[in-house]
Amino acid sequence: MKRTNMPAQEFPLAPLRRIAWLTLILPAVAVVIGTLLLPQKQATPAPAWLVTPFFIALLMTGLLLALRRRRIAIEGRELVVAATLYTKRVSIDALDLGKARIVDLAEHTEYKPMLKTNGYALPGFSAGHFRLRNRAKAFCLLTRRERVLLLPRRDGKLILLSPERPQELLSQLRGLAAAIVPH
Structure with a gap:
């Protein structure tokens, strides 16, 4: 289909309810806190208390950016x-x-x-x-x-x-x- 160069007419969406944002953020915070509270029994090259928050932050960033689109x-x-x-x-x-x-x-x-x-x-x-x-x-x-x-x-x-x-x-x-x- 041929696309025209006419400007797009935007229609704002109804606001996203707070529960959607909280559903993403609260479990991530709980996992990070749980990881920090777990006892470290063995030495590893990259401790879980450092790696887990990094990967959760990376995952959350992707999910939040997608949610904003x-x-x-x-x-x-x-x-x-x-x-x-x-x-x-x-x-x-x-x-x-x-x-x-x-x-x-x-x-x-x-x-x-x-x-x-x-x-x-x-x-x-x-x-x-x-x-x-x-x-x-x-x-x-x-x-x-x-x-x-x-x-x-x-x-x-x-x-x-x-x-x-x-x-x-x-x-x-x-x-x-x-x-x-x-x-």
Whole structure:
């Protein structure tokens, strides 16, 4: 698909809940403290109290950087979703916007991500490819479970997003879909 040089229109995401950050940080801190408190019985070239915090810090840095990579944008006639390690580009024409809607996943549990097939998930955060409770395939970028923008694709797959203002994104997509594209 031909990409235009038009500037991207960004749509901010709903804020990530504190529980997602704490889920990453607290276990790492516990492991480091546990390593420091373990008695050292034998001399090794690199003691565990030195090596373990280094590797945990390295792992945590990678996970935190991935968690920070979240973006929803419209570039030309494409919806672009960057979700941690994953990026999904979908032509607006491939979306079935007549069936798109804003849902609360507590009420519409059939759309809750159930099985992570290739994604990144923490409590309160889902990014990447999932199977939903209704067994449909979906690409998700969820930072909250209420006011989720459900975008069906014409191939039967779904996109679930948590923009801060889902109605604004949906209106913009519908406006672009309705616009006649000159050839």
